[in-house]
Amino acid sequence: MKKRWPAVRCRIRDIIAGHYVSSGDLSPSYVLLPYGMKAYKTMVYGVVTQTYVNDEKTYGFVVIEDGTGRIRAKFFQKTKLVDEINKGDCVAVIGRVREYADERYIVVDGIRKMRKVDEELVFRMDVMKSILNIIKKVREIADKIKGSETLEEVMKLCSSYPKELVEGTYELRSHLESSKIEEVEVEDRRDAREIILNVIKNNDEGDGVDYTTIVQLAGLPESVVEKTLDELLEEGTCYEPKPGKIKLV
16 A cells, blocks of 8 residues: 655745755655654645646646745646645645756645635744754763664664654755754744744733743744844834733734
8 A cells, every 4th residue: 555645834935945865766755854753745835926737637736935935845646636726825834855957846636725824824933833843852862872883773763753754854965964964944933923923913812922832832942032032122023011021003
């Protein structure tokens, strides 16, 4: 039976910056994301900036951008999926990453239009939380496998972790020193700002939101939350009705 791979939520730049592995006909190809996850299938979101379908309706694509990069999502014999997608729409795309002629793209399995701004913000927050959770596990695995030489040894040591993550961390170590495993750049100001503003908006019962609650729910490093809140307070987007409470203006 053909294995069904779960879709890994990520940003477009993670796909572009990752290491693409073409495994041939016998094994599925995948992209090794910069922070150590093997992604056979990905889920990304973004704004549609271009659409195209040929006259025969056998091929089409949409170009999407998410603020971190842009990528083409291609449709082969599934062009009906593009019928209700227009330039300017915000969409979530699930598909397999492929590479041809120096272009990395997504072969679409499914595409869904996001109908509410809040849905986009929640999706972005979920992506960041997923990435940070992966990074945490990669660091744990990297610590466990120090001194281990073979993949078989590594798999035994890390049997409690997802197989794709253990294999990805092992492969990443072969490309980089384990101490240089890439950490996601959560200092993307737009991502951090929107995540934090969304947390405050959805959890304010009238007197603001506790600082500790914002840190817990945002899923970002506390240093990023603190720096972003300082900026929001300084520019007047938020204020403190009382010490330790943050409220939108």
